[in-house]
Amino acid sequence: MKKRGLWLFIIGSLLVSVATHFFFYQQWLDKHWMIGPNDGLSQIATFKKFIYENYKSGNFFYAWDFGLGGGFYSQLAYYFSTSLVFLLSSVVIFILDSFQWIDPSNVEFWAQSNLFISIIRLSVILFITSHTFRYMKIQAFPAFTGAVIYGCSVMYMRHVVYWEFFADAFIWLPLVVLGLEKLIREGKQSWLIFAMSATLISNFYFAYIQLIFLILYVLGRWVIPLTDNELPRIKQFKLLVTSGLVSFCISAVAFIPAVYGFFNNYRPPYDREIPLFDLIDNILFASPYIVLPVVFVLLIFTFPLYRNRLFRFFAVFSFVLLIFHLSPLAASAFNGFSAPQYRFEYLLSFTIGGCVAIGLQRLNKIAVRFICLASFISLCIYLLSIDYFDFNIKIPKRAATEFSAVMITVFVLFIMFIILMVLYVYFQKKVLLVTIQLFVILWSIVSVNTAAKYGITENGGLEKVTHHYLMSDQYNSAEQRNLIEQVKRQEPDSLSRIDWMTSMRYNTPIVQNFNGTSLYSSIANKALLWFYWRDLKVDTGHETVSRYGTLGNRANLHALLQTTYWMRKKSQEVNVPYGFKKFAESNKYVIYKSDFSLPFIRTGKNIYSEKQLQTASVLDREHAMLSGVVFEEEATRQKLDLIKEKNAIKQATIKGVGAKYQNNHLSVANDKGGIDIIPGSVQKSTKDFYIGFSIKNVNGDGFPIKVNKYRTTRKPAHSIYKTNINDLIIRVPAKDIISIRLPKGEYELKNLTLYEEDYKELHQAVQAADHSPSFTWEKNKLTIDYNNQTREKWMALPIPFEKGWKLWINGKEQAIEKANYAFIGFKLYNGENHIEMVYHPPYFFPALALTIIGLFAWAMLYLRSKRRESGHLNNQSVKMRSLLMKVDKSRD
Structure with missing residues (x-):
């Protein structure tokens, strides 16, 4: 490419990219950021901030504040930890940060910067795609036009x-x-x-x-x-x-x-039937995935163009990808044979761009009659498309109005393209071809800006992603941050955790810079997911995959996992965990601190195996972790001497309230119905109840559950984010009646259990605990010096178990075991133990x-x-x- 042509492509790519983002630039000036309100704020901007800060500090592999701790290099590779675009942009941001021209320490910066990174990225896309088409012997202007169709989609x-x-x-x-x-x-x-x-x-x-x-x-x-x-x-x-x-x-x-x-993640298998074909959207007028350009529709029915091999190749490829778009089975295949996800349509945009580029270049060789035939066929297809979606798909009234406007616009565009193409073919004036191509580029820009306004912003919730929202109680208010900072200033233990997150924002700890108990990531440590879902059945307040959060207000787990603080809105300060006392408060929020904390490093002699506790209740498992350690392997474990808690459900009275409960079937007649469980003789020392049950809606609907003042939700059966685990354990303060309330509907409710907790084991564990041995933890290396004078058998750490950790004791490499279902433990020597643990990504x-x-x-x-x-x-x-x-x- 000659120097002049190179600069024309660079300047043209940049100008088109800027114009494509015109709507979002206007929004940016009004402090409306170009990022989604859900995953955009919960994951994208949050993880960019998190990775940048760690990379900037020289920490590339492991972070204690990544949920309950984890190897973020591996788990966040799906997002940004190895993304070349992110790494390159981070270098630029680091340089600007070094001069203190910007402040990337807050999530809002990353939300703001999304617009400018996107403008540069699209410019690069347009330039590279143009060059690719030029290499295929497509002329400069048609090549650029095809690139615009691909990029500005x-x-x-x-x-x-x-x-x-x-x-x-x-x-x-x-x-x-x-x-x-x-x-x-x-x-x-x-x-x-x-x-x-x-x-x-x-x-x-x-x-x-x-x-x-x-x-x-x-x-x-x-x-x-x-x-x-x-x-x-x-x-x-x-x-x-x-x-x-x-x-x-x-x-x-x-x-x-x-x-x-x-592969170390867990996602429940998608067990719904996947049809071979399904018309999910209207690709001719309005679709969130792909809208076929009018010029493409006209060109693919201009049959003489198929004599050209390049056009024939792109056209056939486009037809194949169009069929894939209409097939949920193909969408599943592109998503790793999981739930159908329509993320591959950018491939179709590329082949369409190539088809248009070569079609426009060879338009001068087409007779007028073929243009007229293509116009007639295209018109019939558009009319049939309107007829089908009008009678077979119900469109909301507001959307129907917008759809009508889009339909009229497309038909006006359709007529204009026909006129221009006929004039060009007949008169063979180059200015007409240039006009067609400019028209294609202009329409691509206009259509994307229109989709940005109506389809993405107004219908996608972006109108609420503002500076004000990011500073509000719903995301990251100053009042919340001030309370968190008060804890961090007064708490000497830098590893101490705070159980807190704003509503449905599981990555709040990353946003507000504290050690938390929650994480939302598509790739997570499956040992932790199973810890929550199966082994300890910790309810997170919302059923969902890819997330874990809070500790179910269970004091035993708080002590075991270094979670000393519990923060909530004052309107939500119900079910405060046992042993927590008010520590600080503000106008809207309150923080409690636990009287029962265990050291970060625990040692002991009692050893149990997961198999020994396979039929035990979750309360028994908590007690086993408090009095000893639970290892995955059974070999050489001592005989179980744990006193199991009694299931008191048989001594309880169960009665329906606005509902009928019989043979594991619960029929709720109104939205405040359910069952009351009246315990039998409750011990005076009982502080909490652990109520357990398995529940699902017979009709497959999602529903909330309220147990006394504790509230949680379950997803509908068809949701791709359902865990497929229906067993729940809810901890509530001990009272005379346990009320389970559900919306009106039919439910399967079975496996009811009721356990009483007096926290004797927690008191004993706290009293018996030694001070934590001296240790240093820097980035991905943990060093512990422990003089084992009392012949302790094991050491357990609240660090999640995952491949990548290596252990040396006194210079000899030792095996790390999975302890307490999801964490790290290992055997000790008598006497001096110089322990070194280093984490690197698996197979690094x-x-x-x-x-x-x-x-x-x-x-x-x-x-x-x-x-x-x-x-x-x-x-x-x-x-x-x-x-x-x-x-x-x-x-x-």
């Missing part, structure tokens, strides 16, 4: 707003295509290796999607060759395999820990070695390619000189 803006890291895939796709084309046409591998490596490093999820695309693309290229001098397929295959292996090696240091994090060093090998192999392939080019040029020079000598001799 609804899917791009949707990804940027709701899940920003998804938008990075728009960069890597055209680079992968460029690399494939260079390999197929020239036998060059470097571009493909770079593109695939960048994709694998940045996000393993979209690497999977683009792997499917790559396979389909190569198969399509083998069926429809685009040039006459392509490499033989066998050689292409060999180079593809080599490139794939080198790319995998280069990316290994990021990709392998990320994939481990994915073997993966790093692979990365070094991959980079070396890439360099070797590049140098070999250069030598071949040089040799080829030398051969050409020799042949030319020989030819010139022959010519000279013939003249003589």
Whole structure:
């Protein structure tokens, strides 16, 4: 590309990108931020802040304040910890931060910056895509027009707003295509290796999607060759395999820990039937995923264009991806054969862009009658689409009005395109073709801004994402932060936790900079998830996957997990955990502090196994963890001498209140109905009840549950975020009656249990606990010096168990065991124990070695390619000189 043309593409890409974000720039000036109110604020901006702060401080792998503690490099690789776009932007932000020109220490900065990062990202996407199309011998202006259709799409803006890291895939796709084309046409591998490596490093999820695309693309290229001098397929295959292996090696240091994090997560299997086809949206007029440009619809029915191999290739590929869009089964396949998710449509935007680019370039070779035929077919399809969605899909009144406006606009656009195309084909004036292309670009910009206003902002809840909201009680108010800071100033233990989060914001501890008990991440440590869902059945107040939070107001767990403080709104300060006393308060909030705290490092002699406690109640399991340690393995464990608590449900009286309860079936007649459980003879020392039951709505609806003053919710059966675990344990202060209240409906309610807790074991554990041995914890390394004079058998830490930790005692590597269902424990020596624990992401060093090998192999392939080019040029020079000598001799 010549220098002048290069600058035209750069400037044009930047101008179009700025224009595409015009609506959000206006919003930004009014302090409305370009980020989703749910995952955008709960995850995207929050994790960017969290990772940046850790990387800035030189901590790259592990954080105690990541939920209950965890390896964030591995678990957040799905988001940003290995994202090249994020890392590059972080370098720029770090430089600006160093000069104190910006303040990235708060989540609002990252919400604000999303707009400007997106403008730059889209500019890069447009430039790279244009270059890719130019390489395919598409002229400059049509190539840029096709790039605009790809980049300035609804899917791009949707990804940027709701899940920003998804938008990075728009960069890597055209680079992968460029690399494939260079390999197929020239036998060059470097571009493909770079593109695939960048994709694998940045996000393993979209690497999977683009792997499917790559396979389909190569198969399509083998069926429809685009040039006459392509490499033989066998050689292409060999180079593809080599490139794939080198790319995998280069990316290994990021990709392998990320994939481990994915497999160490738990997501309930999606057990609903997935249909083969389903019309979920109207792709001709209004869709949150893909809206077919009018010019594309007209061009794909302009049949003479199919004589061109490049157009035929892109058109057929677009049809295949369109079929995939209409198939929930295909959407499931693109989502790892889980619940159908429509995140792959950016692939379709790319093929549509290529189709339009080559179609516009060859429009001058089409007769008017073919344009008229394409117009007639397209018109029929649009009319049939309106008819189908009018009679088969119910649209809300407001949306119906907006849909009518969109429909009229599309038809006006349709007529204008027909007129312009007919005029151009008939008169063959270049100015008309330029007008068509400008019109396509302008409409792409207008449609995205329109979708941003109505589809994303007004219907997606973005209007509430403002500076005022981010400073409010619903997210991160000054009153909340001041109370948290008061705790941090007065609490000498830097590892102490606070049980607090704003409503449904499980990542509040990251937002407000404190050690909390909650986390919301699509990739989480499954040991912790099972700890909450199955082993200890800790209710989080809301049934949902990918999240854990609070400790169910259970004092035993608070003591075991360093959670000394409990903070709530004053209007919600019910069910305060046992042993907590008021510590501080403000106008709206109150913090309680526990009288019962256990040291961070615990040692002891009593050892139990999970198998021994398999049939025990969760209260018995809590007591086992207080009096000893529970290891996963059964070998060499002592005989269980734990006194099991008695299930008092048989001595209780159960009666329906506004409901009938019989044979595990509960029929609630009104919204305040349910059952009352009247305990039998309650011990005077009983402080709390642990009430347990299994419940589900017979009709599959979601519903709230209220147990005395404690409230929790259950998701509907069809929700993809349902845990599929219906067993609950609710702790409530001991009273004469336990009231379970439900909305009107039919329920299956079974396995009722009732246990009394007097906290004798908690008192004993606190009294018997020694002071925590001296230790230092810096970044990913924990060092403990412990003189085991009392022949303690084990040491347990409230650090979540996960692969990546290594343990050395007195210089010898020792095994780490899973203790207390989800945490770390290990055996001790008598006498001095110098303990070192270091965390690195799983398989980090073997993966790093692979990365070094991959980079070396890439360099070797590049140098070999250069030598071949040089040799080829030398051969050409020799042949030319020989030819010139022959010519000279013939003249003589």
